[in-house]
Amino acid sequence: MKATVLVRPKNGILDPQGQAVESSLRQLGFSVDGARIGRVVDLEVDAADAATARAQVEQMCEQLLANPLIESYEIELVEPPA
């Protein structure tokens, strides 16, 4: 089963990369108010069903993929067609 994890800097956490990109976009003439940079992790999870896969990916996030002090995460599962 395919899973995608989106890791984002938490609200209120300084994101210097996002700030640099925002200022570059403005220099290019785009009207943007805020840019935040996170990370995408695409996974192929070996699990019998969606609930098991989600539980596994949640553990991966808690243990390794995100640091809860500064990052939040979202999990998207793509179930294979039946």
Next chain:
Amino acid sequence: MTSPQPRVGVLRFPGACDDRDALWALAAFDAEAVFIWHTEQELPDLDAVVLPGGFSYGDYLRCGAIGRFAPAMEAVVDFANGGGLVLGICNGFQILCEAGLLPGVLRRNESLTFVCRDVPLVVERSDTPFTSRCEEGQTLTIPVKHGEGNWYVDDDGYAELDARRQVVLRYAEPVNGSRNDVAGVVNERGNVMGLMPHPEHAVDPLLGSADGALILSSLVDSARARFLTTV
């Protein structure tokens, strides 16, 4: 050898680059310094452990995030939980934070640029095993060289650790955006310390400063005191 030699282990991760400097400096301060390969599941008999600077396992994902899961790190966590002395320098500090042995996390520098220069540091505490040769309020000159030294905890976390006096070293000027200019912290128990500056690169006047010697020789003193109580 003029006095009993404590044994200090220096962890070697793939991607470490300051392990030899740390080993050399510890030996210069009369410790028996030994390398510990990252795959070791048990530590030999040690009086202290140093986690050196570098880019363990390439520092992918987040700095120190993968290094903390090295087999030898599990042994270091047990060693620290048993009261053993552990000093993390730069990447070592990042690993100790990721492992939960020290509070906070090291983020990308506010400037987004790699900082590599001598910085002035103020000693906030001289009553730790890592700063006993320093004086409170003393300014040390020690180099930093990092892209991710911007230490962060939230407001409540900072208030707690400030009340417990866990900040040991502070930058005397802004360096990387670190919260309240924190450069080095200890855990609540006082046996684990991490710092971004590199004391092992400042152990001889020829290197521009010998102030790092105060920190490493404090560690060797403390390790020796522990060694003597166990023989």
